[in-house]
Amino acid sequence: MDQQAAQSKKRLKRGVPEGLWQKCPGCRATVYTKEVNQNLGVCSKCGYHFYVTAAERTRQVLDEGTFEEWDGDLRPTDPLKFVDQKAYGDRLVAEQKRTGLWEAALTGSGMIRARRVAFGVTDSAFIMGSMGSVVGERLTRLIERATEQQLPLIIISGSGGGARMHEGILSLMQMAKVSAALARYDQAGGLFISVLTNPTMGGVAASFASLGDVIFAEPKALIGFAGPRTIKATIRLELPKGFQTSEFLLEHGYVDRIVPRDKLKSEIARTIDYCGQ
Secondary structure, eight states, X not given: OHHHHHHHHHSXXXXXXXXXXXXXXXXXXXEEHHHHHHTTSBOTTTOOBOOOXXXXXXXXXXXXXXXXXXXXXXXXXOTTOOBSSSBHHHHXXXXXXXXXXXXXXXXXXXXXXTEEEEEEEEOTTTGGGOBOHHHHHHHHHHHHHHHHHTOOEEEEEOOSOOBOGGGTHHHHHHHHHHHHHHHHHHHTTOOEEEEEOSOBOXXXXXXXXXXXXXXXXXXXXXXXXXXXXXXXXXXXXOOOTTTTBHHHHHHTTSOSEEOOGGGHHHXXXXXXXXXXX
8 A cells, every 4th residue: 555655646646738728708607718719719608709819810801821911021110219117129029929920910911702802900919909100001001002902991900009109109190191091092982891809999999990981899899099997087977887898889879780700701791792892
């Protein structure tokens, strides 16, 4: 018995591999990560939409193997030599290594149900998807190419930040620049479908994300300019229940339709056909 006890002590305990399970923020249930991934990042129990990367959104929406990245050579710089808790230049390098992205926006062209489109997506994982000068430039070039090539334009917004303070006025200019490009695109008769995901806030919500000819939103997404706590502290009034959710905004006419992630590709294709693009 003593020998058996000694052998059992030598055995390594088999733990649960990290990341195998996760807790759903919606229903608080423990869900199998592989199952969530197979379900496009949606909880099968309550329908909660988990964060997914820009690359994953591209794979979910565009036909397989059709994405062609545009302006991937554009790289952010540190024009102001900005320093807060760390130097902005160091922060950019750290974010690039952590996310695998050069910037918070990914743009290009691809096919949706055999319909060629100009496609862009912002990613909140990269400095909250804030609009630096490269984000604004990539989106502007995307819109201009969509105008020249007469392509439907799809932008999926996943940005919890507005103008990127690390770049000062250069960042603030991007809101106007992207909006001006969209105005020219509209004058040329283009179709812009804006898709709002959780979160879509700040300068992104205040500029291109709210300018779609058709605006879709994922269920229960946080959408607005300033956060609810900031607004409440400013106006000192109790905010309506569900304020700044996609459901609240649909009820008040800001959003045209709430579309679950597994239906988004089909809804976009149907809208393009309906609008004759």
